[in-house]
Amino acid sequence: MMMNLKAKHIEIYGIVQGVGYRPFIFNLAGKYALKGSVGNTGKGVLIHVEGDDDKLALFTKSICIEKPRLAYVTDVLVEDIPPEGYSDFSIAGSKGKNEIRTLVSPDMCTCDDCAAELFDKADRRFHYPFINCTNCGPRYTIIDKLPYDRPYTTMKPFVMCDRCHAEYDNPSDRRFHAQPNACPDCGPHVMLFDNKRNKIETANPVQEAIRLLKKGHILAIKGLGGFHLSVDAENDSAVQSLRKRKLREEKPLALMAFDLEAISSFAIMDEKEKALLSSFERPVVLLKKRFPEFLSSHVAPQNPYLGVMLPYTPLHFLLLENKFTALVMTSANRKDEPIVIDNENAFERLQDIADFFLIHDRDIRVRCDDSILRHVSGDTRPVRRSRGYAPLPVFLKRDVPMILSCGAELKNTICLTKDNFAFLSQHLGDLKYMSTYEFFTDTIARMQTLFDISPVCIAHDRHPDYLSTRYAMEQHGLPRFPIQHHHAHVASCMAENGADGDVIGIVCDGTGLGDDGHIWGGEILVASETRYERVAHFSYTPMPGGDTAIKEPWRMGLSYLYQVFGEDGILMDLPFLNTLDDQKKQIAGDMIRKQINTPLTSSLGRLFDGVAAIIGIRNQVSFEGQAALELEMTAPCDLEQVLAMPPYEFSWENKKKRIIHAGPFIKGVVADIKHGVDPSVISGRFHGSLILLFSRLAKEISKETGLNRVALTGGVFQNTILLSGLIRNLSKEGLTVLTHRLVPANDGGIALGQALIASSLYRNG
Numbered sequence: 001m002m003m004n005l006k007a008k009h010i011e012i013y014g015i016v017q018g019v020g021y022r023p024f025i026f027n028l029a030g031k032y033a034l035k036g037s038v039g040n041t042g043k044g045v046l047i048h049v050e051g052d053d054d055k056l057a058l059f060t061k062s063i064c065i066e067k068p069r070l071a072y073v074t075d076v077l078v079e080d081i082p083p084e085g086y087s088d089f090s091i092a093g094s095k096g097k098n099e100i101r102t103l104v105s106p107d108m109c110t111c112d113d114c115a116a117e118l119f120d121k122a123d124r125r126f127h128y129p130f131i132n133c134t135n136c137g138p139r140y141t142i143i144d145k146l147p148y149d150r151p152y153t154t155m156k157p158f159v160m161c162d163r164c165h166a167e168y169d170n171p172s173d174r175r176f177h178a179q180p181n182a183c184p185d186c187g188p189h190v191m192l193f194d195n196k197r198n199k200i201e202t203a204n205p206v207q208e209a210i211r212l213l214k215k216g217h218i219l220a221i222k223g224l225g226g227f228h229l230s231v232d233a234e235n236d237s238a239v240q241s242l243r244k245r246k247l248r249e250e251k252p253l254a255l256m257a258f259d260l261e262a263i264s265s266f267a268i269m270d271e272k273e274k275a276l277l278s279s280f281e282r283p284v285v286l287l288k289k290r291f292p293e294f295l296s297s298h299v300a301p302q303n304p305y306l307g308v309m310l311p312y313t314p315l316h317f318l319l320l321e322n323k324f325t326a327l328v329m330t331s332a333n334r335k336d337e338p339i340v341i342d343n344e345n346a347f348e349r350l351q352d353i354a355d356f357f358l359i360h361d362r363d364i365r366v367r368c369d370d371s372i373l374r375h376v377s378g379d380t381r382p383v384r385r386s387r388g389y390a391p392l393p394v395f396l397k398r399d400v401p402m403i404l405s406c407g408a409e410l411k412n413t414i415c416l417t418k419d420n421f422a423f424l425s426q427h428l429g430d431l432k433y434m435s436t437y438e439f440f441t442d443t444i445a446r447m448q449t450l451f452d453i454s455p456v457c458i459a460h461d462r463h464p465d466y467l468s469t470r471y472a473m474e475q476h477g478l479p480r481f482p483i484q485h486h487h488a489h490v491a492s493c494m495a496e497n498g499a500d501g502d503v504i505g506i507v508c509d510g511t512g513l514g515d516d517g518h519i520w521g522g523e524i525l526v527a528s529e530t531r532y533e534r535v536a537h538f539s540y541t542p543m544p545g546g547d548t549a550i551k552e553p554w555r556m557g558l559s560y561l562y563q564v565f566g567e568d569g570i571l572m573d574l575p576f577l578n579t580l581d582d583q584k585k586q587i588a589g590d591m592i593r594k595q596i597n598t599p600l601t602s603s604l605g606r607l608f609d610g611v612a613a614i615i616g617i618r619n620q621v622s623f624e625g626q627a628a629l630e631l632e633m634t635a636p637c638d639l640e641q642v643l644a645m646p647p648y649e650f651s652w653e654n655k656k657k658r659i660i661h662a663g664p665f666i667k668g669v670v671a672d673i674k675h676g677v678d679p680s681v682i683s684g685r686f687h688g689s690l691i692l693l694f695s696r697l698a699k700e701i702s703k704e705t706g707l708n709r710v711a712l713t714g715g716v717f718q719n720t721i722l723l724s725g726l727i728r729n730l731s732k733e734g735l736t737v738l739t740h741r742l743v744p745a746n747d748g749g750i751a752l753g754q755a756l757i758a759s760s761l762y763r764n765g
Contacts, residue, residue, distance in 0.1 A: 007036070007050035007083040008060065014074035015103045015392070016045045017148040020134030022091050023176040024068050029089040032059045039092030040147040042452070050083040070105060070135060070280070074395070091171060103421075104140050104148070104450065106388050107224045107368065109282040109312035111136035113174065118314050119321070124163070129206065129315040130188050130362065134178045136280075140391055141225045141366045142180065146450065150179045154363040161186035180362075188362035190315065195351045206318045209358045213319075213327065218242050220332050220346055220354035224313055225368025225387050225426075226339035227332030227346050229353060232324055239296040239328060245353040247335040249622040252300035254284050254307045254370060256329040258320040263287070265325060266294040267306050272375050281388030282312035286374040295326060304633055307372060312388075315358075331369055338429055338439045341367045366446070367439065368426045377724040382744045385413070390426035391447065394742055394752060397498045401762050404444065405459035405754035406468035408485065408747035410511075410624065412436070414444055414468075415751035416453045417759065422495065422752055423451055424743060431467040441471065459483050459758035461750070463513040481758040485512030485750070486520055486714070490527040492753030493711040496742040502528045503709040503738065504701050506694055506726070508716035509746070510550065510605030510625070519543070521603025521714070522660065524697060526705060529760040536658035536697055538607065542598035544591040549606070552620050553627040554580055555588050556606050557613030561670075562592050564663045574673060576616050604690075604716050607662055611669055611686055615679050625715065632719050635683035639724050645681065647689040658697065665689060691725035699733050711738040715746035 012021070017040050025038040025047060034051035049059060064073050110118070114131045117123040125131045132138070142154040150156060160168060164183050167175040175181045182188060192205035202208040209219055213230065216238040221228045229246065231238040233255055243249060257263045260274055267287040269277070277285050284307040289300070300306050309329070311317045320327060331339045332350055340346045341364040346357060368390065372383040382389070398420060405415045412428045425443050429436040448454070457479040460472035472480055489512075490505030505525040514520035515534075522538030542559050549555040557576060561569030570577070570589050577585070591598050608628035612618050617634060618627040636642055648668030652658040665686065672682045698710050710730050717723045723739070730737045743749035 004053045005050060005083050006053045006056055007048065007081050008056055009079040009081045010047040010049065010060070010063070011043065011077040012045040012047065012063065012073060012075075013043060013077075013103075015070065015072040015105045017146070018105050018134070018139055018179060019070040020068040020174065020176065020178075021045055021071050023134070023171040024066070024071075025063075026089060026091055026171040028059060028062055028066065032056075034059055035086035035089050037086070037090045037092045040149070042146055048081075048084070048086070049089075050086060068134070070108060072103065072392075074103070091177075103393065104143060104146070104391050106140050106281070106390060106392055107138050108136045108280045108388070109310075110314050110317060114314070115317060118317060125183055127206070127318060128184050128187075129190050129313070129318060129360070130180070130182055131314045132178060132180050133174045134176065135174060137178070137180050138224055141364050141368050142362070143450070144365060148179060153179050154365050155180050155182070158182055158187050158362075188360050190358060190360045193347075193357045193359065195347075195354055195356065197347055200356070205358060206315070209356065210319060210323050212356050213324070217355040218245065218353060219356050219358055220340075220350045221315070221319075221329075221358045222343070222346070222360050222364075223315070225364060225366065226341045227350070228329040229332045229350070231328045233295045233299055233326040233328050234324070236296040236298060239298040242328065242330070242353075243298060246330070248330070250301050250626065251623040252303055252305070252307055253328045253330045254309065255295070255299065255326045256309050256311060256316060256320065257326040258311065258317070258322070258324075260310075262325055263308055263310075266290050267308055270375070276373060276375060276380060277308070277310050281371065282310055283371040283373045283388055284309045286372070286383070299328065302630060302633075309370065329370075336430060336433050337435050339367055339369055366426070374720075376720045377727050379739065379741045381718075381723075381740060382742070382748075383718060383746070384411070384427045385424065385743055385748060386426040391423050391450075393421035393423045394496055396420045396422055396495060396756070397500065400755070400759035401456050402453050403457055403459060403755050403758050403762070404448075404453075404455040405483075405751045405758060406461070406472050407751035407754070408461055409463070409466040409468060411744070411747040412440060412468060413748050413751050414440065414447070415755045416447050416451060416455070417755050418451060418453050422755055423447060423453075424752055427748060437467050437471075440468070457481060457758055457762050459754035461485055461488070461513070461754070479762065481754075481761050483754045483757050484515065484532065486523050486525060487527055487532045488750045488753035488757065489713040490525055490532070490711050490753065491529060491756045492743060492749040493713040493738050493740055493745075494529070495752050495756040496740065497711075497738045499709060499711075499738060500529075502526055502705070502707055503711050504698055504705070504707050505532075505711045505713060506698065507714045508604040508722075509714035510603055510716075514602075519599055519601040519603055521601060521605055522607065523602065524658075524694075524701065526701070526707065529756055530764065534657055535701055536652065536660060538602040538604060538660045539662055540600035540602055541606065541610075541662060542592050542595070543601050543606065544588040544598050546597050546599055550609070550621075550624070553609035553613040554619040556610035558585065558588050559592055559598075560607070560610040560662060560666045561614065562589065564666045572670070574614065574670070576614050576619075579616075579619065607665070608716070611665070614666070614669055615673065615682055617679065625718075628716070628719070631683050632687070632721055634679050635687050635721055636680060639721060639728070642684045642688045642721060643691065643725060643728075645685045645688050647692050648685055650689055650693045652697070660693065660697075687719075687721045687725070690722060691729060694726055695729040695733065698730055698735060702733075702735060708734070709736045709738055713740065713745050713749075717745040
């Protein structure tokens with residue numbers, strides 16, 4: 001036996017801390033009668049193991065195959081070393097390293113085992129709102145630094161009692177080294193206050209909160225990555241009151257229900273949507289409403305979809321158990337501000353919104369909104385990538401330098417790269433506001449420290465007025481790479497699909513500064529990591545009032561009518577025009593004629609706005625993309641029905657850069673309106689025409705260039721009709737379609753594309 005004694009030094013990289021990996025290794029070593037030790041380092045998990053050669057081989061093979069369910073192994077390095085004569089196998093304390101390479105687990109929903117204990121009257125954690133184990137609970141939002149040990153988390157102030165410590169020290173217990181481990185005797189506690197900061201004296205704050213919600217009050221509830229504002233979703237007046245106080249006029253509100261059975265009473269789900277709802281990440285999933293509406297119609301007015309999630313913390317389970325069909329659970333913030341995470345700040349910023357505050361004394365270190373996903377055309381598509389997913393990296397095809405990319409202005413995320421990892425931050429928000437900008441700068445500093453990244457260069461959008469650009473310009477001493485907005489969109493789609501070389505990129509969004517100083521957004525690029533060529537785009541149209549035209553789509557409707565019909569367009573007898581104030585119409589017309597404050601745009605997002613206004617769907621919006629969304633919702637749900645409709649005429653100039661004329665679309669829409677055609681048919685024809693247009697252009701450019709991969713990217717591709725139709729048509733033409741499944745198609749994915757482009761430019765000097 002002594003002749004067969006061998007030893008191995010093993011390093012495990014990936015998400016291997018805080019997920020039960022060390023006890024897994026401990027028990028695996030026991031299974032094969034091996035000796036040695038396992039411990040955390042700044043890089044991952046370090047194993048010294050020795051024993052019989054054959055059993056060592058089985059042990060090494062089992063490391064990845066039998067891993068804990070939340071573990072994600074990226075690399076296993078094995079080295080033969082001389083045995084040191086260990087007498088047993090032990091779990092060592094964490095060892096600091098100069099380099100940090102381990103990945104950080106996102107926050108995960110309460111596991112089934114903990115949920116069972118939560119409702120077990122015989123369990124010592126019965127109804128304890130902070131129950132967790134190595135398979136669930138907070139991670140990213142409570143970490144100060146790596147390695148992931150309790151002293152480096154916001155659990156540091158809570159000293160474990162003897163019983164919790166016994167679990168924590170027992171490798172056979174699922175709470176072994178679960179850093180947030182606690183119980184009612186030693187852990188965090190829930191408290192209830194009114195909005196005057198008076199503590200509500202009650203033996204059971206959760207039950208009292210339920211009673212207040214039942215009475216129609218608005219509660220601010222502290223969760224994992226921030227506060228929610230909550231009301232009973234069946235209480236119409238409570239939902240309206242929340243909207244009024246939060247200044248959220250029409251944007252849909254997220255819902256939380258206890259289980260899938262409860263959700264089925266007000267929404268329609270297929271099996272894939274049920275699986276997504278029930279996943280460890282517990283995202284908000286966009287589901288079709290069940291009609292007639294069971295909940296308040298003010299939850300998602302004029303929208304056939306609801307954003308729904310299942311409980312992901314013990315507190316959520318306790319609030320919802322057999323108490324409500326659903327609760328509104330919307331991010332707790334004032335309009336356009338980041339979500340609130342701090343108790344004191346919550347009282348200051350939310351006292352005019354919330355009637356009561358259900359808080360706790362465990363600090364939130366990292367603000368993290370709920371993620372939003374939907375299932376479209378056979379795949380899951382992120383709309384907002386945040387809790388449950390961040391800070392998991394996107395794995396790149398090759399190693400890249402350490403780069404910071406600052407993202408866009410709207411739906412901002414930042415990205416830091418290291419090795420073959422692209423660490424995309426959680427959703428940060430719109431950088432038009434100083435509070436979000438502070439969140440942005442804090443996140444950059446925090447992620448650089450957490451992952452030990454010192455950027456060698458910085459990537460940013462070319463728009464000089466974006467706060468993300470201004471931040472980049474203030475970082476002296478590092479090379480800076482200004483990246484064109486739509487090139488970054490294509491590169492983002494390429495990065496998550498591991499695509500090299502040139503692709504045809506169909507890039508459709510609302511805003512992005514073009515090379516000619518105009519606003520792009522309806523583009524076809526031939527692009528790679530290092531270059532791009534604009535081979536087609538929509539014709540330019542004036543935006544009367546500049547950014548005001550985004551908030552008031554009627555301005556775009558008027559502009560398209562003037563562009564196509566001249567003065568007669570403004571004087572047409574159309575219901576849409578008849579609703580406009582004559583003075584405002586005159587001023588906007590003068591802007592267009594005299595070219596005053598009328599930046600030019602090729603944006604497909606603005607064309608959607610203009611058509612929505614002309615049809616009579618929406619003259620003014622209360623949130624970004626509302627008019628385009630409602631135009632999509634007006635069209636028939638059946639894709640085949642849309643594609644079977646006769647298309648509007650369309651054309652493009654066959655120059656080196658094809659210019660797609662918007663005029664034929666507008667003429668067709670106006671003709672249908674005059675003939676009394678139903679808006680659903682007009683919207684369907686408009687969508688079908690765009691699908692046919694892009695399909696023909698892609699096929700033509702493919703033949704011309706020899707390229708057969710088409711990337712669909714940009715915020716407009718959150719439109720399910722357009723996305724599904726193009727995937728169908730392009731695939732039928734034999735083209736390979738690249739789409740977003742890991743990061744949002746909207747500006748939430750821009751930072752990833754910026755990083756990929758900057759890495760190539762930096763390598764090439």
